[in-house]
Amino acid sequence: MEAYRELEGRFKRLALVDEAQAILGWDWATMMPEGSADARADQLAELSIIAHERLSDPRLTDLLNEAEASIDQLDDWRAANLSEMRRLWLDASALSAPLVEAxxxxxxxxxxxWRAARSENNFVALLPTFETVVALVREKSQARAAAFSLDPYDALIDQYEPGMCAAQIDPIFDDLTDYxxxxxxxVIDHQRTNGSALSFERAFPVAKQRELxxxxxxxxxxxxxxxxxxxxxxxxxxxxxxDLRITTRYDETDFTSSLMAVLHETGHALYDRGLPKIWQRQPVGGALGMSIHESQSLLIEMQVCRSAEFIRSIIPFITDVFGVGDPALTEGNLLRHVQCVKRDSIxxxxxxxxxxxxxxxxYQLEKLIISEELRPKxxxxxxxxxxxxxxKADPVDDRVGCxxxxxxxxxxFGYFPTYTMGALGAAQMFEAAKRVDPSILSSIERCDFRPLYDWLSQNVHSLGRYLTASELIKRATGKKLDTTAFKTHLKQRYLSN
Amino acid sequence: MEAYRELEGRFKRLALVDEAQAILGWDWATMMPEGSADARADQLAELSIIAHERLSDPRLTDLLNEAEASIDQLDDWRAANLSEMRRLWLDASALSAPLVEAxxxxxxxxxxxWRAARSENNFVALLPTFETVVALVREKSQARAAAFSLDPYDALIDQYEPGMCAAQIDPIFDDLTDYxxxxxxxVIDHQRTNGSALSFERAFPVAKQRELxxxxxxxxxxxxxxxxxxxxxxxxxxxxxxDLRITTRYDETDFTSSLMAVLHETGHALYDRGLPKIWQRQPVGGALGMSIHESQSLLIEMQVCRSAEFIRSIIPFITDVFGVGDPALTEGNLLRHVQCVKRDSIxxxxxxxxxxxxxxxxYQLEKLIISEELRPKxxxxxxxxxxxxxxKADPVDDRVGCxxxxxxxxxxFGYFPTYTMGALGAAQMFEAAKRVDPSILSSIERCDFRPLYDWLSQNVHSLGRYLTASELIKRATGKKLDTTAFKTHLKQRYLSN
Structure with missing residues (x-):
């Protein structure tokens, strides 16, 4: 128990450094004057080095070995915490210092x-640097594969959602590719028949959008x-x-773009805020990986906030903020806006x-790049x-292409699939939540999110990393992740009216 | 040389942690939501602990000893850098880690x-916590006194301006107390005879004030x-x-309050920005203590920006931003505003x-608190x-009192005297600068600060900590700090018209 307790102290200190980095990262994107980018990069790198040094401290390795030798003295949460500690240790020790730096x-x-290459549509200029990145990422995938006993590409996915792998993703993505x-x-035919959304006539001042x-x-x-x-x-x-820091950008011709982005990010933030307080700053008290995180943002944005029920409920607030009289600001028209489907390359x-x-x-392309079947060029x-x-969209150039x-x-590499796995998770969770508590939807219609939040809190947020992503989905929805709920949701929303 | 070079690397890394703290501290005061104060305090404490651990690393002690043994191989700036490193080491090793954390x-x-206690005028509620702080500060003063061979109160002043002490301050403060x-x-009689300033008639919107x-x-x-x-x-x-972060607050009834505060802080910021670039992130490349820092802000605010010359030069910009027609926005009236003297408790x-x-x-009270002659209660x-x-002012309650x-x-504790030592330094430096380059004042009348900035850069900013505060003042002004220039300035500004 003593070794375990010392580990808790050390990981708490690590979490504090992570928190400092998170705020400095936010500042970088929102507040920092341009001239200080280099200085900030140095500060952030220094905090990363501190974290890495601490994880590589030989004393930490000894403590992990000691604590694991008497893991049966730990209750379930502490045991889960210890295994998360080991995972972080493995993650830090899998890569050599020169590889990390390179x-x-x-x-x-x-x-x-990339910033310049994209604005100039010049992939070739970027290619040599990109090839270096790809070579190093491959090297990383090999090193993580060895450390975690995974296939190389899976070892990359595992960074963003531990335990997720191509064998789980492939049948799901094949199913979607068929469907x-x-x-x-x-859907496109159906929406064409129903008529497209009226454009907004007025401008939406930033201050008003922020208020809404x-x-x-x-x-x-x-x-x-x-x-x-x-x-x-x-x-x-x-x-x-x-200290949740949400950001957005504003388009004065269409307030729904910022609003939906903000609601999406709010889904992420609610997850972080709802993590188990007593495990705060411990590995087991953190959020699961990006597919679960994305399930929380997409549940709020896609399942809830783009629904007819939600749009109906917020109309009074929208007209309160922007004023009445715009025929585009009706329930039906707004719904057409936020549910519009079209093929586009972005x-x-x-x-x-x-x-x-x-x-x-x-997903297909990055698998081929990592397996060297597709050359960067x-x-x-x-x-x-x-x-x-x-x-089925044709990008006019690389700017809107690769x-x-x-x-x-x-x-x-290995990050992209978490977006769609998150979308499926969102649909499956929302379906399960409504099944357990049918008052959720009617409450949302009254702008009361408490019943939904209670379900999320109990089934997702408060669990931290006590379960794996797969275990959590199975426990919360009664079955492992598949496409059923997502397809049901799409049919119901896009073809039933 | 090798030991010295390793020290430079270590102190650079320390500086990066300090920089992270500086931005997090700014965020605390400007952006941070209220509920995250405790979390932020923990983050800042952790960064302090990291800095302290690094300064207490036995390897650092060895390196300092090694480098000092061959200090004659170092040029003057490196030698000064090394002695600043030793001072920082001494500063850190004077205090135990538990004391720093506590x-x-x-x-x-x-x-x-304090925030709550002040707004509720409730000193008693704050007292137990304040007593803890005082007890720990006393402990710190003893520890620093032992490490630096200073009296306990001097050991506190020394944190804010190394080398400054009560023996230097006492005769100066006695002189001012007499005079x-x-x-x-x-002055108050004289201003009463001359007539007081007209009140501003219009409101000054925050956005306009910010623009000015x-x-x-x-x-x-x-x-x-x-x-x-x-x-x-x-x-x-x-x-x-x-990445200089200046803050202010706005009073819509009087734009001069925010403006003068901003110009004051700009004086501080110019000093930091003008520090020797090649010594950035090294101890010798930092700013001197708070009395020199305050001399830079007060030189800009008090000596320059509250002068008739400056007020005359900015009238066109003021009317450009706020519009014409307010009889209070004339040169003479604005000057009366920014030069008004009155006895007040704040x-x-x-x-x-x-x-x-x-x-x-x-200064008197904090000396007594540290020597335990005055109890916090x-x-x-x-x-x-x-x-x-x-x-000679009577505070109506503790909010405007202690x-x-x-x-x-x-x-x-030990910080307050640096304000007045800074005011004297500002007067003495500005007098010296105008003597060396008489074009400084006429340039300021044309809103051209270059000649003044050149003098400041050469005599103060670019020197970093290469000299001590006393040495710098003597070199820049030809004599050690006294009250002469300050008194001359006051007489000239407040009684000569």
């Missing part, structure tokens, strides 16, 4: 070049005593469970029906082919 | 309580590529040399004539007595 430098360099193309055609966003964040359960809403180039939810603007195709394309061509095949996302250029 | 937690707790009461009476503030910050030389202006309860200048609202009395009171009474004696300043409740 990768960190290469991804920084590539990310910076979605024809379904999408039907904050009001609705509050309805969903976000507490401004423990968080903020600010602006950044790309919306995100950062900070710490006691992932971040995609609706929930076409989104999986964007992900499946990326052949990516633009493969992207365009795949785009036509999966999404250069649109930062992930790979920043070294993140 | 102090950090106690001051955070006391600061948080100022009668001088203040004469940022414009004038720019004139003085502040670059928004490396800094920001935000709002906080108390104006301050924080951040790092590459330090931060005091003019430069009565300010020293506020400081001398605090007797502070409210002693404060009121001293206020009547030194400032609860008005955060310093002591945040554990800062």
């Amino acid at each position: 990768l960190s430098k290469a991804r920084s360099a590539c990310e910076i070049m 979605l193309p024809e379904f999408t055609d039907r 966003n904050e009001l609705l964040m509050g309805f969903i359960g976000f507490s401004f005593e423990y968080g903020r809403l600010d602006e950044s180039h790309h919306p995100f939810s950062g900070g710490t469970p006691d 992932r971040v603007e995609a609706d929930e029906v076409t989104y999986p195709a964007h992900i499946i394309l990326r 052949d990516l633009p061509h493969a992207w365009r082919e795949g785009m036509l095949e999966f999404v 250069l649109q996302d930062i992930h790979w250029y920043g070294g993140d | 102090l950090s937690k106690a001051r955070s707790a006391c600061e948080i309580m 100022l009461p009668e001088f203040t009476d004469r 503030n940022e414009l004038l910050m720019g004139f003085i030389g502040f670059s928004f590529e490396y800094g920001r202006l935000d709002e906080s309860h108390h104006p301050f200048s924080g951040g790092t040399p590459d 330090r931060v609202e005091a003019d430069e004539v009565t300010y020293p009395a506020h400081i001398i009171l605090r 007797d502070l409210p009474h002693a404060w009121r007595e001293g206020m009547l004696e030194f400032v 609860l008005q300043d955060i310093h002591w409740y945040g554990g800062d």
Whole structure:
């Protein structure tokens, strides 16, 4: 028990460094003046080094061995905490220091070049740097594969959602690949028949949009005593469970774009805020990986906030903030706005029906890149082919093609599938929640999120990392993750009216 | 040389942790939601502990000993850097880790309580926490006294301005105590005869005030590529040399209050920005203590920006931003506003004539608290007595009495005298600068701060900590710090018209 207790102390200190990094990262994206980017990069790197040094401390290894030798003295949560500690240790020790440094430098360099390459539509200029990143990521995948006894690509996915692997993803993505193309055609036909949304006539001033966003964040359960809403180039939810920092950007011609992004990030933030307080700053008290995190944001955004029930309930607040008289600000028209389905080459603007195709394309390509079956230089061509095949959209150039996302250029391979696994999780969880407590939907219609939040808290948030992602979904929904609920949801929302 | 070089690497890493703390501290005061104060206190404490651990690393001691043994191989700046490293080492090793942690937690707790206690005028509620802080500060003063061979109170002053001590301050404060009461009476009479300032008729919207503030910050030389202006309860200048974070607060009935505060903080920021770039993140490349720092802010605010020359030069910008037609917005009337002298119980609202009395009171009281001649519980009474004696103002309650300043409740004893030592330094430096380059004043009348900045850069900013505060003042002004220039300035400004 003594070794375990000392470990708790050490991991608490590690968590504090992570928290400092989270706030500095938020500041980077929202507040930092341009000239201090290099200085901030140095500060963040220093905090990473501190964390890495602590995880590589030989004393920590001894303590883990000691604590594991008497793991039967620990209750279930402490035992789970100890195994999460070991996982973090394994994660830190899997990679050699030179590889970590080389990768960190290469991804920084590539990310910076990517900004220019994308705006200039110049993939070739980026290629040598990108090839370096890919080579190093492959090296990383081998090292993690050896440490965790996984296949190389699975060893990359595992960074973002421990335990998730291609064998779980493949049948799910195959199912969607079979189902979605024809379904999408039907939805597009159906929406064409029903008529498209009226454009908004008025401008939506940023201050008014912020007012509406904050009001609705509050309805969903976000507490401004423990968080903020600010602006950044790309919306995100950062900070710490006691200090949640949501960001958005504003389009004065369409308030729904910022609003839906904010509600999405609020879903992430509620998860972080709802993590088990008594395990705060311990590994077992953290959030699960990105697929579960995304399930929480998509449950709020896609399942709840783009529903007819929610749109109906917020109309009075919208007209209260923006005024009455715009024929585009009616329930029916707003619903057409937020449920519009179309084939487009940009992932971040995609609706929930076409989104999986964007992900499946990326998933196929990154698997081939890691297995060396696809060379980086052949990516633009493969992207365009795949785009036509999966999404049935034709990117006019690489800017809206293989250069649109930062992930790979920043070294993140294995991340993309978590988006769609999260969308399926959201559908399956929301279905289960409504089954257990049928008052959830009627409460949402009254802008009362308490019943939904109670279910989420009990079945997801309060569990931290006590269960794995698969265990959590099985416990919360009664079965392992599949496409059934997602398909039911899509049919119900997009073809039943 | 090898030991010295390793030390440079270690101190650079320390500086990065300090920089992270500086940004988190700024965030605390400007952005942080209320509910995360405890979490932030823990994060800041952890970074302090990291810094302390590194400074207490036995390997660092060995390196310092090694480098000092061959100090004659180092050039002057490196030798100065090494002795600053030793001072930091001494500073850290003087205090035990438990004391550092206890102090950090106690001051955070006391600061948080102070906010409530002040707004509720409830000193008694704060007392137990304040007593803990005082006890720990006393402990700290003993520990530093032993390490630096200083008297306990001097050991506290020394934290804020190394080398400054009561023996230097006492004759200066005695001189001011003799001189100022009668001088203040004469100024108040004189201003009464000349007539008081017209009140402003219009409101000054915050956005307009910010616009004016940022414009004038720019004139003085502040670059928004490396800094920001935000709002906080108390104006301050924080951040790092590459990321200067100035804050202010706004009074819509009087724009001069925020403007002068911003120009003051800009003086601080210019000093930090002007520190020697090649010594950045090394101890010798830092700013000197708070009396020199305050000399830079007061030189800009008091010597320059409250002068007739500056007020004359900015009238066009003021009317440009706020519009014409307000009879209160004339040169003569604005000058009366920014040069108005009156006896009042609030330090931060005091003019430069009565300010020293506020400081001398605090200096006397904190000496007594540290020597245990004054018990914390007797502070409210002693404060009121001293206020009547030194400032000749009667605080109606503790809110405007002993609860008005955060310093002591945040554990800062020995800090107050640096304000007045800074005011004297500002007067002495500005006099010297104008003597060396008579174009300084005429340039300021044209909103051209370059000649002044050049002098400051050469004589103060670019020197970092290469000299001590006393050496720097002597080199810059030709003599050690005294009250002559300050008194000359006061007579010239307040009685000559």
